[in-house]
Amino acid sequence: MTYNHLIISELSFIQNFWSQGIKAYIAAKALKRSAETIYRVYRFLDTGKTISEYYENYQANKAKSGRKSLVLPNDELEYIKEKVGLGWTPDTIIGRNEKHISCSMHTLYRIFKRSSKLDITSLPMKGKRHPNGYVKRRGKAGRLGRSISDRYKEYPNYHNEFGHRKADTIQGKKHKGVVMTLVERKSKAVIVLNTHHKNDKAIFEKLDKLLSATPRRFFKSITFDNGKEFAKWKYIANKHDISAYFADVGAPNQRALNEQTNGLPRKDGLGKDMDFSDLSNDYVQQVASYRNNIPRKSLNYKTPLEIFMKYITNEQLAFF
Structure with missing residues (x-):
């Protein structure tokens, strides 16, 4: 189940409930939130801090969360560069599995996009394709032989x-x-x-x-x-x-x-x-x-x- 973080408008409502002395569990029902979520904000306000400080603190903590960018070892980077130079794609490098690469094929494509050590322009272009059943309309001629x-x-x-x-x-x-x-x-x-x-x-x-x-x-x-x-x-x-x-x-x-x-x-x-x-x-x-x-x-x-x-x-x- 996904969790939706509190937005600034909800925090304003919580501050109003807190300043009016309304119990946290009542505020939680009104906002359709977990009681513990509201209690956490109440406890922060009880220390004398403001809701703006709570939001700034939340934003700072959020910036530190999430998965860190993967950095491939130099030997793997050199191997990838060598194979791309031979016309291989990230898909081929991972699928062929001649050498262990510390990421999946999709992650390797993402590394190409964000990393300065791998040149995304060296990868094959993904050309525009016609949908299945496409019929060419120009330059028609008769069929030369058997179908x-x-x-x-x-x-x-x-x-x-x-x-x-x-x-x-x-x-x-x-x-x-x-x-x-x-x-x-x-x-x-x-x-x-x-x-x-x-x-x-x-x-x-x-x-x-x-x-x-x-x-x-x-x-x-x-x-x-x-x-x-x-x-x-x-x-x-x-x-x-x-x-x-x-x-x-x-x-x-x-x-x-x-x-x-x-x-x-x-x-x-x-x-x-x-x-x-x-x-x-x-x-x-x-x-x-x-x-x-x-x-x-x-x-x-x-x-x-x-x-x-x-x-x-x-x-x-x-x-x-």
Whole structure:
């Protein structure tokens, strides 16, 4: 049960009751307060002090009460700074539990907000998200191929199978340069292809080269958006015996993993203010490797690469 502290107007009433000689228990009933609360004020007034002094004394005591701010040991602070520098969030640091931290995840977020020793601007931005069921109204085009509803019919165990990937593209500043992302649903491991151009020819060449060097079971299906750059999907599907599906037009909520994954490389080195025209393949692969080695809450604080390795052999890792 919570306790409401006496406010200044109640204290004035109590002083009036006291000055009139009214018993404390009667005053307590009138104010609907505990008798002991009123007796405490009466005893203070009996010493010759005023109600203003009582209130000032109360305020001073209240300032000393409450939980003191938690101060983390230096070794824990250094560990937190190191992991945040690697792209970890407070949630990941606590959930991964590689080192004991003397607070909860929520407390650690609060420490970031108030402490000068931890830089809150180094944490990932929490972007604005559309509500579930959001339908995009601009730039509508026809669906290029089979709907994702067919995907569940052909792969009834889709949510538990390894090898289903989702494809999308990320553009550089002023549409200069493009990279293509392929995220595996089960492990959330992402492949980033440096396509340079956002057209069906460039996408086809890079994707064909990747699939030609990859064992067939590595890709069971690919789900695309309806961009024109994926117009050659039939050639890819037929040549490499891969099922291809498309989200409904204007429904990004059906590609939530795509949308969320695309924001991560943006944060890791492929920002919106960056020209992708002259990106080196090595740099693009470094960005992908960096992201695949960061623990994820949705993976029980394992890294995408750790989950990925459970499903793939060491020889196949050469193509990742």
